[in-house]
Amino acid sequence: MRPIKVLSVCGSGTVSSAMLSSKLEDVLAEHGYDMESTEIAPGGLAMALGNGGYDLIAYTSPVDDSYGIPVLNATGFLVGINEQEFVEELLMVVSKLNLE
């Protein structure tokens, strides 16, 4: 099984996105998934997606456009509000990915 490729988005692709990536990695590892992530600012999304290969976007700064891959609002997950709900949503999205 290949790792899940995630784009973590926050304001400048620095603090919150890095924290988000490390939390996502922990949760996915608990459920037996590997993950690779790129931390990015909203302005860099289009360019990163142009290089392709990403499975999903998780954000703490609102992302408005549709990019053709699942987009998850991870704000609550990051700050600790309704974490479980997000994890369920994440696992559902992940279960639909083709990771072969």
Next chain:
Amino acid sequence: MFMSVLKSFFDTFGNFIMVPLMIFVICKLFKAPTKKAFASAVLVGVGLKGMAFITSAFGAVLTPLVQQMVKSSGINLPALDIGWQAVASVAYSTQIGIMFIGVGLIFQILLWLIKWTDIFMPSDLWNNYSIIVWGSVLYQLQHNLTMAFALMLFINMVILLLAEVLQKRWSTYYHYPSCAMTAPHHNGDAPLYLVLNILFSKLGMDKIKADPASIRKKIGFIGEPMYLGIIVGLLLGIVGGFSTLNTMAGWGQVANVTITCSAVMAIFPKVAGLFASGFTTLTDYSRKTMKNSRFGKDREFILAVNDALGYGEPATLTTGLLVIPVAVILAFLLPGNIVLPLMVLPSLPYMMEIPVCLSNGNIVKSWLMGCIVFCAKTAMASYWAVTFTQIAAATGFDAASTALTAGTFVIGFIMSNCTAGVITMAFLTMNPIIIGAVVAVYLVFYVLFKKNKTAVHAYLEKSAMGNAYVPDKPEAEITI
């Protein structure tokens, strides 16, 4: 005794070991698993080292250029803005900073436990560097550790008061129920925005409408740090090397500066991200440990959240992008300004969160408020440039030492926090009457606010939303 042992320990091992060690110890204190605590510590150490690598490379290219610009063109902007990421790495590397990682965390939990505030600030403990810089300033200039800590704790309390005033407005506008944006560098400018917002409403500015989404589509590219680096680098290269533009070598230098600026802007966030992710475990476990303790039961939790949560909102991002060109022009025009804005530019949308939420997304009004406050901020940053450069050089920050030798400075807009800057000036006098007066002003505002909290929140809601305001909306149920 304890201090001298700590000092010799510090001098031997340096910040690249001390900061990680501190993080490890506090992680364990809050019952994080050893594996996670160790990973955090390593990340912080690696991130700090990485920041040191880039900034010294960056300083080596840009310092001579800034020096040349000042000398040959007469444009007196010798203080290069190195951005919040670099300021954070300097702040956490100072001895004051290493101690405040622990002291600040405990103090903030305590303020929440004794119900001085309902905001649980440790859930955004990363931003504590923005308090630490002020303690470091006082320590640098007065060498008084007690006063440095008194100043930091006092600024922390003032910031919490301001954040609590704005809490309902910010959380309503950005749709984060029971959250507060506590970043000190934004809340410190809130008094200015609160006054300007009322003033501009009286002038009838609430009637002006502009659609942020369509403007953003046209100018969105300038918010991409890499391209912003190209534009500012080119400008800096041409202005700085104006006298040599008739030579091939002159243009070679312009090209080099352009790509260096772009590279730094693209790479900084990545490395700073390593550093910042080392704070994840600590943030998580301090919250969990408190929540599950007997103190956390039935206690209201207003979570402090990072300013990134508001960054991408259309009106916020658009207003910030529109301030970028104004900020660059203002830097050259404002009398007395010595700061050359660079790394702050992609961060401007963060600074617009308070005016944007106060004006309920009115981008024209927010833009005007943002531009006016930016003038005050450049003055404040100019004022502290020398001291901050000395602090950075003392922590072994190469770019700062290079700058000092060349007669230039480094600064970040974290040092442009108007409220914290003024409070620091008051504390620097070391005059008990002046300091007492400042504390008394805070206490008066604190008592007034606590007595009228609902009314203040309702007033801000009503002034932002006008007739659309419905009082006493029940807040959504949340579980933590």
